[in-house]
């Protein structure tokens with residue numbers, strides 16, 4: 001994947017501006033610090049929290065990701081395992097939602113940040 005695209009920043013969880021510095025405080029499944037965003041980028045010193053409560057908007061993204069996960073699991077069950085009961089499908093959706101919750105939380109924040117912060121090729125030097 002080419003550096004400079006928003007997808008690069010999202011998949012690598014890197015700074016939306018320089019795409020080199022880390023975005024999160026720790027690893028995604030470090031349960032003590034789930035979704036904690038760093039204060040600023042180590043490389044270009046961009047402040048990640050643009051205003052107080054900036055990441056509240058990530059809830060909309062998180063909701064969309066949750067719906068996408070539900071539809072994916074539900075459609076997969078109906079496509080490949082049509083004999084699964086509704087309760088089995090609900091169990092699977094619940095399982096995947098819980099297991100992927102820390103990842104979706106972090107993913108929603110990096111996607112939200114990428115809506116508003118754009119890549120700058122010369123961000124490192126400034």
Ligand SMILES: [Zn+2]
Nearest residue numbers: 015018041044
């Ligand atoms: Zn940066």
